[in-house]
Amino acid sequence: MVTLKILEKRARHVAAGTVVVLGTPLLAAAAPAQLAPPVQPYATVTSQSGLNERQYPSTDSSVVDTLEYQDQVGLRCKVRAQTIAGNNDWYLLRDRQSWISASYVVRTGTVPYCKDLPVSQLTHSPQSADAMG
Numbered sequence: 626m627v628t629l630k631i632l633e634k635r636a637r638h639v640a641a642g643t644v645v646v647l648g649t650p651l652l653a654a655a656a657p658a659q660l661a662p663p664v665q666p667y668a669t670v671t672s673q674s675g676l677n678e679r680q681y682p683s684t685d686s687s688v689v690d691t692l693e694y695q696d697q698v699g700l701r702c703k704v705r706a707q708t709i710a711g712n713n714d715w716y717l718l719r720d721r722q723s724w725i726s727a728s729y730v731v732r733t734g735t736v737p738y739c740k741d742l743p744v745s746q747l748t749h750s751p752q753s754a755d756a757m758g
Contacts, residue, residue: 664733664734665699665719666699666732666733666735666736667698667699667700667719667734668698668700668716668730668731668733669695669696669697669731669733670693670694670696670729671729671730671731674694675691675693675694676692676696676730677690677691678690678691678692678718678721678725679723679724680722680724682704682706682707682715682724682726683706683707684707685707686724689723690721698719698725699718699719700717700718700719700734700736701716701718701736701739702736702737702738702739703715703717703736703737703738703739704738704739709726709727709729710726710728710729712728714727715727716730716736
């Protein structure tokens with residue numbers, strides 16, 4: 626009976642990392658708090674007709690691939706370039722050296738500007754240096 630009263634008293638003063646199950650005076654140790662990994666930025670294509678991946682952030686640039694409606698792609702960084710449908714942001718894809726217009730995607734996560742990334746993570750061609758301003 627003394628043990629039960631002690632447990633009931635402790636249940637009223639539950640500390641972080643302990644659990645009370647269904648109001649019973651049962652205390653259990655919880656796992657240490659873990660931080661969720663940061664969300665890698667990605668985009669989901671919203672254009673019903675798909676989206677062209679471009680060699681550089683411009684519609685004058687070559688189409689290197691296409692994405693289908695609702696495809697998801699990782700984003701490395703963004704630049705301000707040609708305005709498409711009122712939006713001048715373009716995203717460099719994370720896993721390949723191509724660009725997509727932000728006008729036809731919904732972004733999840735925070736995308737840094739390309740100027741904030743080390744040059745080694747970007748292409749070294751003169752054309753891309755000009756395109757990234």
